[in-house]
Amino acid sequence: MIKRELCFETQADEMTIAEAYDALFAEMESGKAGYYLLPESDMVSRIDAFIDTYDFDARGIRNIVVIGIGGSSLGTRAIDTLLRHTSSRNGRRLVFFENVDPLEISDNLADLRFEESFFIMISKSGSTIETTSHVKFLLAHFEVSIDSERFREHFAFITDADSPLDQFGKDAEVPVFHIPHNVGGRFSVLSAVGLLPLRLLGYDTRALLAGAGALKNSFFERKEDLLVLKAHHYAKHHKEVPINVLFSYGSSFRDFNAWYVQLWGESLGKKRSDGTHVGLTPVGIIGSIDQHSFLQLLIEGPRDKTVTMIKVDDFEKEIEIPDISLPHIEKTDYINGHTFQELLNAQCDATMESIMQQGISVDEIEMGRLDEYNVGYLIMYYELLTSLCGHFLGVNTYDQPGVELGKQILKEKFAR
C-alpha cells in the first residue's frame, strides 16, 4: 500500500475542492481526457490473447525492442526500471530505439539478432521523425522487406486509429494496437503503449491497472482531498514557487523521475488564452545520491521549490552493514548492524526534516513495496495530480502546441 502525507498548510475551501472533483469528472465524462478510463479497458485481455496466439517463447524471442520516443518510451522504461528486480520479470532484454544518436544506435545493435527480437513501433501520430527513421534503418540493417513474412512476424505497431501508421499496418498485415484518440502520449503508459511491452517482459499488467484503478475510483468517490489540496497549493503559489522537486529514494526511480518530468512539464507549461505564460517546472532527483548534489541548493538557495519525498518501506532485499570498525573511521560505526534499506530510509527521513526546518513545503509518498499494484497506483497519483494542477492553473493540460514550431523549422532546413 501507499501512504501519503502533506507537511504544509493548505487553504482550499469546500467549494474549491468540490469544483476540482467536478472538473476532472467532466473531463472524463466529456471524453476530453481518456486516460481516466484506461484501468477498465479491455486492452489487457486483447494483449494476453495476442501473446497466447503468437507464442513468443516457442519462437525464441529474447529481445523486446521498443521503437518510440517521449510518451512512447518513458513510461515503459519507468515501470521496468522500478520493477525489474521482481520475480515477475522474465529474462528478456528490453531495448529502446529512442534518440537519433548514432552512438546509441550502434550500442543497441550489439548482440541484437533479428530472429530473436520482437519490434514494437510506437507513434501516436504515426509519423514521428525519430521513430520512422529508426524503423527505416532497422529494415535496411536486417534486410527485411515490408511485404515479407519476417516483417509480419517480428513487428507490431501501436498508434492512433486511422493514423498513417495504422493504415500502413493494415496494408502490411502487421498487428496493430490502438491508442485512444483522447489519450495523449504522456498519459498513455496504461494503454497498449505500456501494456504490450510490459506484458512481454512478464509483468502482471492486470495488477498494474488494478492499482491505478483503485486510486482513480477512490478519487471519483471524492475521497482524495489530499491530492486536490496539494495541487491547489502548487497552483496557488506557482509564481513565487515555480519548481516542484521529486526526491525519490532509490536508484530504480531514475526513469520514473524522467517520466514525471515529461508529464508535469509538458502538461502544465502553457501559454494561456490571455497570452500569459504559466507552468510549473519539474525536477527529479535521487536519494541519497543527490543529498551530495542538489540538497545544498534546496536548503540554502531561493525559496522557489516544493519537495515531494518518495520512499520504499521494503525493497525485499536485506543487506546488512556488517559490524566492522575501520581504523580511524570509528565514528561511522553507529550504522553497523543496520541494513542498507534502514540507512537509505533514515537518510530520507533526516533529509526531509532538514528541508522542513527551512519552512519549505514538503510532502511524502511512502510505498510499501515496489510491485505492479503500487506502481500503477503511483502512476495514477501523478496523472491525477497533473490534471488537478492544470485545472487550478487554468490551462489545457492535454495539448502541446509549443513543440510544433521546431518541427516546422526542421523540415524547412532539409527542404532547402
Add this chain to the structure above:
Amino acid sequence: MIKRELCFETQADEMTIAEAYDALFAEMESGKAGYYLLPESDMVSRIDAFIDTYDFDARGIRNIVVIGIGGSSLGTRAIDTLLRHTSSRNGRRLVFFENVDPLEISDNLADLRFEESFFIMISKSGSTIETTSHVKFLLAHFEVSIDSERFREHFAFITDADSPLDQFGKDAEVPVFHIPHNVGGRFSVLSAVGLLPLRLLGYDTRALLAGAGALKNSFFERKEDLLVLKAHHYAKHHKEVPINVLFSYGSSFRDFNAWYVQLWGESLGKKRSDGTHVGLTPVGIIGSIDQHSFLQLLIEGPRDKTVTMIKVDDFEKEIEIPDISLPHIEKTDYINGHTFQELLNAQCDATMESIMQQGISVDEIEMGRLDEYNVGYLIMYYELLTSLCGHFLGVNTYDQPGVELGKQILKEKFAR
C-alpha cells in the same frame, strides 16, 4: 575544438569584466580554490608510475570499482559515458558503489569477482557514511581482512591528506592518493578522483588535462570575455530567471548533465551573509528525447529559464537513414539519405531557433568531436563559469554548509 556563441545581449562594462578576471585570479593565487592548478599537477605522472608498477593487466584486473558518492563519482561517470565509444577505452568494466540502495548493491555484485577487481575508495572527508558502509560490506562479502595482502593489492584510497581515511591507508599500507585540501568534491574530477579510474580505463588523461589547461590559460590571459559575460548575465537576472537549462544533444551527455547539476546547484545555492537566499537552479535535459518532454515548458511556460545547447559536430559514427518509403508515411521521406548525426544536429539547430524566437536567452557550445581534449575543455568551461557566477552572486562558491543538518539528524536517529 570547441566553439561558443552567446545569442543574447549582455551588459557588463570593461570594469566589471576586469574585476571578474581579478576575482578568479585572486582565488587561484590565495589558494581559496585549488582546482585552477589541477591541469598542471604532477598527479598524472604519479598515477602512470603506480599503474606501471602494479601491472593491472598481468594481475587480470577486469573491473574498476569506484566506491564513492557525489563529487567522488559523478565526474568519473560523466567522462566515461562521454568517451566510452572512443578507441582509448579498454574493455574493463566500471562499477560504482554509490547509492545505499540494496537493489543497486545486489545488481553490482553480479559477476563481480574479487580477484579480477580493483577497488578505489574515494571520500574527501574520509568518513562519508555511504562510502564507509559500502567498504565494510565489501570486506565482509569477499572475506577480506584489512591486514591481508589481498586488501593491499586490491584497494586504493583517494582522500584529503591527514583525513581519517588517509591515516587508515597509511596504517594498512594501502596506496593513497590525495585530493588537495582546497579542491572541493564537485571540483575534483581532474584530481586523482577522476584521473586514477579514468587512466585505468585506458583514457589519455594528459589530453584531458591539456584541454582543461588550454581554456584555463586562455582565461587567465583574459581572452575569455564570453564566459564572463555569460556569468554576469545569469547573475544579473537570477531573480526573474532562476533556472539554467543545459540541453545536450546526444545520449552520452546524460551523466555530464548530472555532473553539471551538482557543480551548479551546490556551488551557487547559498545563504548570503545578510541572510538572503540566492542561487541558480540547474536542469539537464537531452536532445532530441526531451524535445518530447521539457521543450513545451521551455517554449510556452514561464520566462524563468536560460538555455545552453551543446552539440557534437562529429560523433565518428556514420549511420545513414536509408532511402525507404513507408506506405502512408511518405511525408517523412525528406530525411532519407541523411545521417542520424545530421538529423540530430538539425534538430538541435531547429529547436534552438524555436527557443530564440521566444526571446529566451540561449547560447551554444559546439564540440568538434568527443575526445579527451575537448571533454577536459568542457569540464573547465563549466568550472570557470560556476566560479564566475559565484563571484557575481556574491556567494562562497566552494562550501556546502546546508547539507550538515541532515547528517546530524541522521546520526541522532541512530543514536536513539
